[in-house]
Amino acid sequence: MSPAGVDTATWQRALVVFSGATDLGWLRLLRPGFRHCFVALGGDGGWICVNPMAHRTEVSVLPITAEFDLAGWYHSQGLITVATKPVEPPRRPLGWRPYTCVEEVKRLLGITARTILTPWQLYRFLRQCRK
Template identity: 40%
Template structure:
């Protein structure tokens, strides 16, 4: 029987990028360098960039040479990038429907059920950075909820 989606095959890896300037006044309340987050997903076919922007969602499959280091490109551009993470199973339950749409909620959804709770990009960064030091980068339910 074929897997339901690519996550079932375990072939995807997710990197979360942080950065952003205050293009809207309310963003100035957030920590500089952590006013926005986005995700890049690598699979057997290449890269997918998932960029939640104000008022729309950008999803792109850039045409890059095989082996291109997209997270490294973002780091060289001055952004902070964490990963790779292997996404866990999809989150189930009532909480995702009640949480507002934001760049943080979208990145948490891509990480799956065990993604750490965070409201701001810097909060997500702190939780994922702490998790990265453990060297276990498979997101599961028990690992980040503590």
């Protein structure tokens, strides 16, 4: 099991989704298009979406077929996506971090990089290091 309780053997793929929309004024300080992120995890049983928000974390089973172009659908909604794979991180405690959408997505994917704090930094990391 990964730190967030996701069995990475079950989830073979992930789609990290970035959005510029926000209801929180202070998030407007972040780079446009990269003010929030969430992840869809895919495996043999289908897809789930984990969307960590300021007031709650929403977990949804996505009722779609394996052939459905989920990345294309998110793109049609004006969202930016990066395809990646969850990995098993080293079995050691991670340092304390505020609970943010970025921190939750990192833990679901097995990313332990301490310097990734914003959605834009996560996007750049995924584009450079997780091709």
